[in-house]
Amino acid sequence: MPTVAGVARNAGPTQALRQAAPPQPLAEGAFAQALAGALAQGLAEASAEVVAESSTDAESATRAHAKSPGQPVATVRGRAAEHPAAAELQARPEASASVSARHVHGGPDALGVARHDFSTNANACGPCPQAAEAVAQADASHYPDPEYASLIADLSSEIGVYPDRIILGASASECIARLTAAVASRAGPAAPPRVWVPRQAYGDYARAARAWQLPLASQPGQADLVWHCEPASPTGQGVPELAHLDATHPEQVWVLDAAYAPLRLDGHSSLSPARREQVWQLFTPNKALGLTGVRAAYLVAPRSALEVGSPAWQLAQRLRALAPSWPVGAHGVAMLKAWLQPEVQQWLQRSLDQLRRWRQMQNAMLQAMGWVLQPSDSPYGVARPPVVPSPAEGGVADAGASELAAMLAFMRARGVKLRDTTSMGLPGWVRLAVRPPADQEALRAAWHAFIAWRPSALAVST
Template identity: 50%
Template sequence: MNPLARIHGGPDAQGAPRYDFSSNSNACGPCPQVLAAVQAADATRYPDAAYTDLRAALARFHGVPPWRVVLAGSASEFIFRITAWVKGQGTQQAPRTVCLPRHAYGDYAHAAQAWGLQSMATPDAADLVWACEPSSPLGQAHTTWPAWVHHATDGALHNSPIAREPLCNIVVLDSAYAPLRLGGRPSLSNAQRKRVWQLFSPNKALGLTGVRASFTIAPAGAQQAAAQLDALAPSWVLGAHGVALLMAWTQADTQAWLHSSLQTLRGWKQRQVLALQALGWTVQPSDTPFFCAQPPRGMDAVAMCAQLRTQGVKLRDATSFGLPGWVRLGVLPPQAQDALGAALSTTANKGQA
């Protein structure tokens, strides 16, 4: 088995880029009040091993009972944990299967490969179905749902696989970018979302991606599975700083800051898209403060990214997402956009020389 390459945006062996378009973090951040909470966290003590107050706060925030809150060290940690759990539901005679989005975060596939899940092209036949909405790298709606998801209503729990345990054909909706939605509408209703696992990692929306902390809202009726996934986690899966971030996430002033930042990001995004289009780039539509774009014909995207990196500007080559020739760009403030434009002009001039 050949391991998949782990390719991510953000800092690399060259350090932190001055202008980092390769990350999907909220460029308005960090959220001041959450940063203050993280900095004030008491790192001299263990957190409460049961995370009683945190579970209660997240449950109130989402309007669910505390048992539905499954804490995780990060979204990536939960991706690997639930994949391992699904694997454990199978037998040698019936290996477990997974359905992945066509273009998606690499850890879904990494976890599936590590635990030996077989890939399926259609979601209805898979034991584990990954969805991400808005998606990465495209920032668009997810389109390939199992048929039962669309039939789920508040009064039709019996139509959903979650009504019988152990679970089969479970769906995990990665909602990492839902708080950063700038447009569009969710594909699933509230009733339909109650039938799937909803994975949240607020550090992106808060501009604090270095703090690793995540949680999942389990489906209604999946109490046994939620308990099993809790049991698979190590003790103190979250440290003091992760607890502080998630607790602050539930506060009204944090949500007000986030709401205000979205308006700023809309303006920055429009400016960034127009600037790239003026340079001959093709930009795909997205509902998020990140999008995919293709440089003008004749410009090699991989070579361009390498050249820009030497100038302190980093873009995310989208080849690993299954989009060769494209890059993903997070939306940054006007100063960074101007630096990108200048670097692109320099790179283009060098290519013509």
């Protein structure tokens, strides 16, 4: 699929906050409890005195959010709207902690869809009109072809690989779980297979390993299953070490998660075409299309999977055997077919140009607010708000974690959601997708409201 090389990387962090380091992870369920407190106790009401200082656009957006049907979280003149989830979370914080420990993601939560959602990596220009129309026209009254012959033929032709190398999945997460299960199932009486995941990574890699009680390896060379994602999540950065990977051991399974490759704004893949032929590749276009609610993905097996009896061929057979019937529904099939259409790819290229412009605006705003940014090749990245101390500042990590949880809960109550990256191996930081100017202004207003209501939060890092 096409990717685009583009403009320079983000500017560096502000001088006063240049030394960045993560604090200790938040206590399990801390955000859920802080969010409950933010809603039940009305933190937004405490900032009523600064609401008038917010921009007219942000205030109008807040009022509109309160009136919008299907939007359960609202702030009207600084007062948090009541929501049943708030009482539930406060009454049973242990339940919310358990849920968050199992599934930690951006996007909708128990409070619904945030009006200004920076927490997912979906293309902010989406949904792609042509793809959305194709999904809307999908025939959900009939089963798809259980062999997906037409879809696999189309993918094979577009990608330029033999059909036998393509394996469909219900989603990227389902493919991660099934690949892990397939590797675990080949274990004999010897030690169980080991899994390596990047230090900062999507939590489902390790989660799938834990489900099969597979130990995590400290180095890729010690693992039977190795995960990489490029551009990486949560940082949005390239992974230069991929250029030197040794994927020649026949029993070792290397997987490149390319979920964000179509959204790359700068740079290029660290893997040469020849090296990509040695690894398993995982693709899902729903993020690039702005259709994250439509679930479908596909794996491309290494070239060696065409050799009958080879380890890659055997793994491909296990993957197919582990798949349920019809893993991809009619809407997923429609999305994957639309993804291959020239007009959809043209829309994607235009959206990348827009995302570059919005990224420049958003980074400038965050830096002006004193947030530390890491460079990113993608329309998402990580930032450290100045409520979290760096080692050079000698702050207390627990205090920084507490203030971060309070900030996230306060913003969520105002309809602005960010993604805490603790579960992704980067405590003390948040992931933000690039969003349109109106969302950026809402984030700016929420930040200034928070520090006006809780000025002591900044004392952690000053």
